[in-house]
Amino acid sequence: MRLLTVLGARPQFVKAAPLSRALHGHHEEVLVHTGQHDDHLMSAVFFGELGIASPAHHLGVGSGTHAAQTAAMLVRLEALMIADRPDAVLVYGDSNSTLAGALTAAKLQIPVAHVEAGLRSFNRSLPEEHNRIITDHLSNWLFVPSAIGERHLRTEGVAAGVFIVGDIMLDATLQHVGRAEQVSRYPGAAGVGPGDYYLCTVHRAENTDAPERLTGILSGLSRLNKPVVFPVHPRTRQALVEFGLLPGSNVHLIDPVGYLDMLQLVRNSSAVLTDSGGVQKEAYYLEAPCVTLRTETEWVETVAVGWNRLAAADADAIVEAVDGLPSGRPAHPPLYGSGDTAQQIVRVLDGCR
């Protein structure tokens, strides 16, 4: 088949890397970058690190309101899909690019494959929740990471085309963790030693756009008993400046880091504090306990096995959650497959040639 893959947000490049590699020799793939996230470090560098080809098409959509961004993508993707006429469109995750790719393809009657389908936070105030629900309902192949995703879909009347294949990010983590250790200068470059720091990331709008939440997170971090390495997302940096917030002296704000550096920072941390779905999973795969700075998570299995705790954006809750993290090493079952998700997806697609 000839696949057109729509990417736009940084985690989508991570997810695309293992699958692109596995598709090679089986199916033709054209990569499209919508431009949803577009600073250099957050996308271009990624292609080098991840060993995938640079996108054949760059739509240059850039930032804007959700509606404006999605609208611009619809128009440009439609023109591209009409010109390119792929046999299927491949989308990942839950961003505006995901939704735009799925909606455009569905209207053009091009089958849609959704990787990381079936996730639900059950919080309808989050734009990602709408994106993933609509994408799932427009998709022909739904590749879900675990049985819970399949259950969510069945509840919504979606049964056909659902495949439990594990988490594509586990493929990526396993493929890159060795190289990360060889080439990354972290955690030393952040002035901390292995096992002697916490790692924090914050990027979600509900945390960065609300001063009280961002304040809650920073004051929670400042009360922790170890240094905190905090690579700052551009949106978060802007919010810190705008709200005039300064973290405590144990918090090291650093520029955003590449994928390999991030793996290295996660792996060597004594715990991770994050509002990112991807980082929650990386923490689990690399056996770092995690505190999630949200009131809910799509990755409920990591909470159920005791490696992840929800703390919202409240200082007391954060300190308490970190204190309550397991000190030993709890059982670490394979929650999301064994790292052969890309192979499984390719096998499903092979059957549809």
Added chain:
Amino acid sequence: MKPPALVLSVVGARPNFIKLAPVARALGQRQVRHVIVHTGQHYDADMSDAFFRDLEIPEPDFNLAVGSGSHAQQTAAVMERLDPLCSELRPDVVLVYGDVNSTAAAALVAAKLGLPLGHVEAGLRSRDRTMPEEINRIVADRLSDILFAPSRDGYDNLLSEGIPPQRIQFVGNIMIDSLLRALPAARQLDASSRHGVRRGEYTVVTLHRPSNVDEPGVLQELLRALSDIAADRPVLFPVHPRTSRRMTALGFQAGARVQVFEPVPYLEMLSLVMSAGLVVTDSGGLQEETTFLGIPCLTVRPNTERPITCTEGTNKLVPPHRDAIVSAARAALAGTASAAPTIERWDGSAGERIAAVLCDGARFD
């Protein structure tokens, strides 16, 4: 429950306005501030002042003038222009209607802004993903906080898709509200005699779906069927200029017993339909109107999102083949007229129920 201070309705195509009218009236009676945004998706010549007057719809407050374009272009243009307006007005509820591109686009804008969203005519499913309307319905329903279902089967579709029952309101069919209100005037208009045909002895035909009119072979087959039907009874065929051009391209010559004319205003159309012996169509609304009026209807489509019109009403699906259409038409015309079926909550009160849900927290299940 506090009544909404501001309701914003988004409409884009002719059928949307027909669904808007009863809602606008019911909200008006409760003196709720109601802003109407016309996306300008369809500009029909027949959507003139007379159209608004016939339906007693207030003039739209805003016209986004998006015009025609591909699906993505139209959807995108509505989103880009509606987004700033919704951000500025911050309505307490956004209402979208039916299944056109404006419906999906406005639903996306409301959901992305976190504005409560209501979908009027929710839960319809043809299960045919090749219909762009089906995609629009799915998008609007998945995003909506309140889903106003026209029929029991629509309600059940939503339940089976895991929509929590408290979000679904079985308010009935809003199209029937407009129809019932217009019926006396339509009867008085007596459009059939103005077209020189006798009550109950003619067939009304409408065809507009791309699957029927864009493919010359299919259109040819349908036109031959019309000519055959016209041999028995006269055919009235209001036809969109676009379809008309395609017919001309095929060299179609209307026989003496096929009257081809431009689309007519709502009241006149209703007047023609209510006195027809048979309707042949591919439209969604006509399937419901004929069922309500007890007029036999042949729908030239492989499926319908309004199955209740087949199971309880007068509708029958026919394939786009000359013989199938002609024999179904003869059978329908030969049959004895039966009483119009009574379909649950197709009673003219859907608009009032929607207002009661929004303003009083009423519950209809």
